[in-house]
Amino acid sequence: MANIVQTAREDLALTYPSPLKEFWQGFSFNKGAVAGLVFMVVVLLAAVFAPLVAPHSPIEQFRDHLLTPPSWMDGGSASFLLGTDELGRDMLSRLIYGARLSLLIGLSSVMMALIPGIILGLLAAFFPKVLGPLIMRLMDIMMALPSLLLAVAIVAILGPGLINTIIAIAFTALPAYVRLTRASAMTELNRDYVTASRVAGAGLVRLMFVTVLPNCMAPLIVHATMSFSSAILDAAALGFLGLGVQPPLAEWGTMLASARDYIERAWWVVTMPGLTILLSVLAINLMGDGLRDALDPKLKRAA
Amino acid sequence: MLLFIFRRLSVLIPTFLGVTLLTFGLIRMIPGDPIEVMVGERTLDPVMHAEAMHRLGLDKPLPAQYADYLTNLLHGNFGESLITRDSVWHEFTTLFPATLELATAAMIFAVVVGLLAGVVAAIKRGSIFDHGVMGISLTGFSMPIFWWGLILIMFFSVKLGWTPVSGRLDLAYDITPRTGFMLIDSWLAERADPSANAGAFVDALKHLILPAIVLGTIPLAVIARMTRSSMLEVLREDYVRTARAKGLSPARVIFIHTLRNALIPVLTVIGLQVGTLMGGAVLTETIFSWPGIGKWLIDAISRRDYPVVQNGILIVATLIIVVNFIVDILYGIANPRIRHAK
Numbered sequence: 001m002a003n004i005v006q007t008a009r010e011d012l013a014l015t016y017p018s019p020l021k022e023f024w025q026g027f028s029f030n031k032g033a034v035a036g037l038v039f040m041v042v043v044l045l046a047a048v049f050a051p052l053v054a055p056h057s058p059i060e061q062f063r064d065h066l067l068t069p070p071s072w073m074d075g076g077s078a079s080f081l082l083g084t085d086e087l088g089r090d091m092l093s094r095l096i097y098g099a100r101l102s103l104l105i106g107l108s109s110v111m112m113a114l115i116p117g118i119i120l121g122l123l124a125a126f127f128p129k130v131l132g133p134l135i136m137r138l139m140d141i142m143m144a145l146p147s148l149l150l151a152v153a154i155v156a157i158l159g160p161g162l163i164n165t166i167i168a169i170a171f172t173a174l175p176a177y178v179r180l181t182r183a184s185a186m187t188e189l190n191r192d193y194v195t196a197s198r199v200a201g202a203g204l205v206r207l208m209f210v211t212v213l214p215n216c217m218a219p220l221i222v223h224a225t226m227s228f229s230s231a232i233l234d235a236a237a238l239g240f241l242g243l244g245v246q247p248p249l250a251e252w253g254t255m256l257a258s259a260r261d262y263i264e265r266a267w268w269v270v271t272m273p274g275l276t277i278l279l280s281v282l283a284i285n286l287m288g289d290g291l292r293d294a295l296d297p298k299l300k301r302a303a
Numbered sequence: 304m305l306l307f308i309f310r311r312l313s314v315l316i317p318t319f320l321g322v323t324l325l326t327f328g329l330i331r332m333i334p335g336d337p338i339e340v341m342v343g344e345r346t347l348d349p350v351m352h353a354e355a356m357h358r359l360g361l362d363k364p365l366p367a368q369y370a371d372y373l374t375n376l377l378h379g380n381f382g383e384s385l386i387t388r389d390s391v392w393h394e395f396t397t398l399f400p401a402t403l404e405l406a407t408a409a410m411i412f413a414v415v416v417g418l419l420a421g422v423v424a425a426i427k428r429g430s431i432f433d434h435g436v437m438g439i440s441l442t443g444f445s446m447p448i449f450w451w452g453l454i455l456i457m458f459f460s461v462k463l464g465w466t467p468v469s470g471r472l473d474l475a476y477d478i479t480p481r482t483g484f485m486l487i488d489s490w491l492a493e494r495a496d497p498s499a500n501a502g503a504f505v506d507a508l509k510h511l512i513l514p515a516i517v518l519g520t521i522p523l524a525v526i527a528r529m530t531r532s533s534m535l536e537v538l539r540e541d542y543v544r545t546a547r548a549k550g551l552s553p554a555r556v557i558f559i560h561t562l563r564n565a566l567i568p569v570l571t572v573i574g575l576q577v578g579t580l581m582g583g584a585v586l587t588e589t590i591f592s593w594p595g596i597g598k599w600l601i602d603a604i605s606r607r608d609y610p611v612v613q614n615g616i617l618i619v620a621t622l623i624i625v626v627n628f629i630v631d632i633l634y635g636i637a638n639p640r641i642r643h644a645k
Contacts, residue, residue, distance in 0.1 A: 011388075137314075137318070138321070140314070140318055142325075145322070145581035145619075145620050146579060146581050146623065147582060149582050149585060149616065152600070152604065153616050154329070157329050157332050236447050237586055240449045241589060256453065261455060267457060270457060272512075273450070274447055274453065274454065278446060282441065282445040283444050286441070
């Protein structure tokens with residue numbers, strides 16, 4: 001008897017790989033996604049261990065080394081691998097510490113949009129008579145403004161700074177989450193398992209968060225990845241406009257704002273921060289593609 | 304069709320009211336009150352403060368203030384700038400052609416290159432060209448365009464000296480604005496007075512090229528990706544096989560039978576780019592000192608010119624809402640399935 005059960009289990013294991021393994025197979029099939037993941041892991045580690053990894057403090061000014069070129073160029077110094085900026089601060093250290101800010105802004109603005117977005121989206125799906133249309137109209141209004149312009153407006157009013165940047169970006173990202181959650185919850189609500197759960201006496205909160213929500217997560221996770229990358233872009237754009245994180249804090253976009261004046265003399269001051277932003281955003285978008293392939297085969301062919 | 308327009312219109316008006324609520328609310332979230340902002344750092348006598356509040360209607364309850372605000376807007380009164388004392392509407396109409404010219408050039412660049420790249424990538428699916436287009440468009444999609452602008456300036460303007468760094472026209476030219484579009488104005492001026500304005504048109508064109516490329520980059524990436532996937536979808540259809548089977552030339556099959564049907568989703572995407580363009584214009588105009596709406600708004604923010612910020616954003620938002628409405632209607636005309644869907 002025990003033997004039969006044992007064999008049956010093994011058979012089952014042969015036919016159905018564990019969800020995690022299945023996910024990894026789908027994800028790793030996409031080579032770009034794996035490359036993106038590796039890059040982001042490196043960035044994440046550098047950000048977490050910034051004090052250990054960075055050769056200098058991000059705000060220490062080496063007065064004898066203003067605008068030193070990268071170490072492989074003439075006049076470069078081995079202690080400043082990527083050169084220094086106009087105040088003699090080490091570029092590499094600023095980029096590493098900048099990763100902390102960019103990841104922090106990305107992560108917290110995604111969370112601040114995702115959680116209210118899910119709640120509002122579920123409410124809109126569960127109450128399609130009055131509350132639903134009301135929420136959706138509100139979201140339409142928020143979507144009428146381009147996200148960067150709305151973020152600029154919010155920061156203009158609240159004042160520049162780290163927290164306000166996060167609030168502004170989260171606010172502009174909210175409508176997409178609400179619409180996405182509502183759309184997938186609406187299709188799930190017609191399924192038999194939801195009816196079964198309802199008949200079995202599940203309460204509203206249980207229906208919303210335990211029965212329906214887990215089945216709506218795939219597109220939400222994919223979208224969260226994509227909006228993580230656009231949060232980094234928007235934060236950098238705000239920083240570039242002088243409305244984001246304020247100096248002397250090293251934020252990638254803020255670093256570019258002052259770089260404009262050195263365009264003729266110091267290409268590395270201009271190139272490095274932008275390249276870091278581009279590569280990070282690209283890596284996250286590649287990961288997003290891989291996640292989409294792995295989590296949501298239905299979406300595979302969408303653009 | 305009328306019913307369809309009416310249904311879309313009934314969404315438009317609440318959206319517009321919502322935006323006015325938003326701009327009305329934003330300005331009231333400023334720390335301190337507008338009077339303090341207007342006088343700046345100086346201290347203000349409380350009596351004068353109260354008088355100013357009364358004069359501007361700021362001592363009324365909020366709903367009454369909102370009603371005043373709406374009444375003013377409906378009378379076409381968008382307030383005046385605290386700095387220049389010029390009316391916001393007048394400033395907007397003076398600067399808008401510059402943004403429109405830039406956005407149009409960017410969109411022409413994005414649509415022409417994006418459609419071509421997308422079509423060729425779809426036809427040569429799996430080739431090096433296809434992978435190249437997809438790779439470049441993903442990079443373009445991830446591009447921080449303010450940095451992209453700096454890199455282009457560094458290479459083409461500073462290193463090669465091919466294009467000017469900023470502005471719309473060399474200061475040596477003195478051209479009276481007629482249409483507000485520098486390309487047209489400079490061309491007209493050159494025709495009217497060839498000796499004084501020789502080369503003005505080319506100069507205006509040189510000023511336009513880099514900003515247009517920068518602003519067009521993200522729409523280009525989106526359009527190329529969308530065209531490719533939409534083409535691939537249509538190429539699988541039976542009627543395309545039929546067209547091939549009856550011996551039509553490949554060019555005819557691709558451009559008449561396939562592309563026309565593949566264009567429908569692409570058109571929607573193009574319509575959606577209007578918002579992206581306005582957001583991108585803020586950055587592009589800042590980098591290239593392009594005297595348009597985006598730079599105007601950013602300058603107003605840094606000068607704390609709140610009436611301009613408030614109603615400038617309102618005008619831009621209204622513009623986007625109206626453009627999206629028109630795109631919706633056009634889409635309904637082009638595709639009856641949309642029109643009759645609920």
